[in-house]
Amino acid sequence: MKTDHLMHIQFTAERSLQEQIREHVIDSIQRGMFGTNALPSCRKMAAMLRVSRNTVVLVYERLVDEGYLYSQERSGYYPTNEARKNRDISVDAPDLADHPANIKPAQFWRKRVKTDLxxxxxxxxxxxxxxxxxxxxxxxxxxxLFPLAHWRECGRLAQRSSVIKDWISDSVDCDDPMLVKQLQINVLSKRGITAKPEDILITVGTQNSLYLLADLLVENGTKVGLEDPGYPDARNIFSYHGAEIEPLDVDHQGVKVTQKMASCEYVYTTPSHQVPTNVTMSMDRRNELLESAERNDFIIIEDDFESEVNVLSQPSPALKSLDNNGRVIYVGSLSKSLSPGLRIGFIVADANLIREVRKLRRLMYRHPPSNNQRTCALFISLGHYDxxxxxxxxxxxxxxxxxxxxxxxxxxxxxxxxxxxxxxxxxxxxxxxxxxxxxxxxxxxxxxxxxxxxxxxxxxxxxxxxxxxxxxxxxxxxxxxxxxxxxxxxxxxxx
CATH class of the missing domain: 3.90.1150.10 (Aspartate Aminotransferase, domain 1)
Known part of the structure; x- marks a missing residue:
């Protein structure tokens, strides 16, 4: 028995026709639109959707391969028992609208959370x-501007059978060695930074890097110097971990090196492009800050924000590259230079600190997705990043x-x-x-x-x-x- 159903899809240009038709058919099956009856014929479905018959044929055949449909000769395509069973489960699920009216919102959660964000x-x-x-x-x-074709190429290369074994297994707390190497030779080197693999940790962006550092280094009362005006997320992250924030003034050369820093245990700064004023820290100010850190025994957290996009001059060397005493923790990211949605960041610091941050990261999410790391590594190695x-x-x-x-x-x-x-x-x-x-x-x-x-x-x-x-x-x-x-x-x- 066949039934007639009017099918309509508002197609979008961002996705293929087959993908959108497949998604719509699966949704219709799971909502019980066809029951045990046949779907519209390939010719009829194509006419309703105003697409080629071959497009519908390819969708139906793929759904057969995936177990959503079965083909009956001279009769048509039908939903499988398994596909309909999945639909029956969803029918039995309770409807939110049927909840009793006397159920009240829980009032006890606000007393149980640590703080009010x-x-x-x-x-x-x-x-x-x-x-x-x-x-x-x-x-x-x-x-x-994003080189989508090159990114797709790197994604395909990362799916090769000879490569997939490198990232499909559980890496525990390890990062993709290829990405670490590419950061060493093609990213950090341009900032004048020399680092060993054990000095580098991959994160899911700058905010994550700062959160890991704050969680490991900051406790109630720890004094942290922050630029004012400055990066709101840094202020919020350190404050959430109990830090006492010391606001540090900013001028046309970057953060001012004053006696305020003497009482700080950590100083967070954005020397390449100060957030939000965009001023670049002068070389004199960089050296002055490093000297103050050594003299007053505080650690500098360098957020190397937008170092790649100086449009009027060559970028200044990173504070980390000038540090001879191991007092700079370098926080970098590919979010602004590649893609904010990719969430690839990294910390460069003394191997002893990186070892501890790695242990903490393992408790949170083990490591960033390995397939993304490998795709990014290939993107850099093939010259697409530069x-x-x-x-x-x-x-x-x-x-x-x-x-x-x-x-x-x-x-x-x-x-x-x-x-x-x-x-x-x-x-x-x-x-x-x-x-x-x-x-x-x-x-x-x-x-x-x-x-x-x-x-x-x-x-x-x-x-x-x-x-x-x-x-x-x-x-x-x-x-x-x-x-x-x-x-x-x-x-x-x-x-």
Whole structure:
């Protein structure tokens, strides 16, 4: 017996037709649409979906191979008993709407958790930012630049039978040796850093690196010096672990080396591009900071943020490369230079510390996914990473130059210190203009910028408000109109 069902799929360009049809058919089977009856014929399904008959044939045959359908000669394709059995299980599951009305939300959890994370201040981004014409947001990639074909190539190479054995087994607490090697010779070497394999640990990004370090090194009352303004996630991570935060001022050369550091056990800094001002720490300041660390016996945690994208000069050597006393813990990431969604970061430090961090990481997630590590290692080894970074740098340089020109023309009063690049601008609003209100007005005009208050430990004490204007994701053609709209908000009738 056959039944007639109207099938419709709103196809998207991001996925193949076969993939979307297969997913829809499986969902229809599991919702009981066909029961024990035959599915529409290949010709009829193709007509309903307006695709070729061969496309439907390939989908049906694959579903037969996978056990969802069976073919009956001269009759059609039918759902298998196993596929229908899976559907029956889901039917018996309780419906949330049928829960008794007298069940109350549990009130005891708030007393059981260690702390209330709601009190932390974090950067908040619009989830639908891609729908805005002028997304001046930080840390969102320019999707058109990503070398997808090369990444797919590396993914295929990582699936070879001769390679898959390297990562499919349980690696316990070990990292992919190929990725560690590629970081040594093709990433860290460009920052002037020489490290042995035992000095390197792979993490799932900078935040994870900082969390591991805080969990291992910080306890209640540990004094940690943080740049102010600075990176909100670092402040939140160290505060969550009980650290006493010492705010450290920042000027046009980077974090100021003052007597405040003398009482710190750790100093966290972003010397390549200070978060959020983007200033690059001078060589004199780097040497001064290292001397202070040795003199006052504190450890430097160097977050080498956006070191690859200096557009006006060559990058300065990493603090780690200048460290002769083992006082610098280097935290790096491929998130900004490759992909934030990939979640590949790394820590470089004394082997004794790395050994302990590795033990802690094992308790949390053992190691980052080995297949991602190998794909990334191949991507670097084949030269795709360097090529992509050059492409990013050229794109950023063009955008940075245009934005700087437009700011000088339309918003000169908002320009702060001269920077060497990066992927954002740190702008000071006129006195009396609040960042949140400014950002809200901008959003109403289709322009997204980020209020800078979250980067300050005590924003209420600041005389001026700031905004962070990223440019990695916005189309360069949209930049002039976007800045003109921002400038119009600062006109007397809008302030």
């Amino acid at each position: 709601d009190c932390q201040r974090n950067v908040v981004k619009e989830t639908n930012w891609q729908q805005y014409p002028y997304p001046f947001l930080f840390a969102q990639p320019e999707h058109s 090529s992509y970074v050059r492409k990013l740098k050229n794109s950023y340089k063009d955008k940075w130059t245009l934005i700087r020109k437009m700011l000088e023309q339309h918003m000169p009063q908002c320009i702060t210190d001269e920077t060497l690049g990066g992927s954002s601008f740190w702008l000071r609003l006129p006195k009396g203009v609040k960042a949140e209100i400014f950002a809200l007005k901008a959003r109403e005009m289709g322009v997204l910028v980020e209020p800078g208050d979250v980067h300050f430990m005590h924003p209420e004490r600041e005389s001026y408000a700031y905004i962070r204007m990223g440019f990695s994701a916005i189309d360069i053609a949209m930049i002039p109109a976007g800045i003109e709209k921002l400038a119009s908000i600062l006109e007397p009738e809008h302030v």
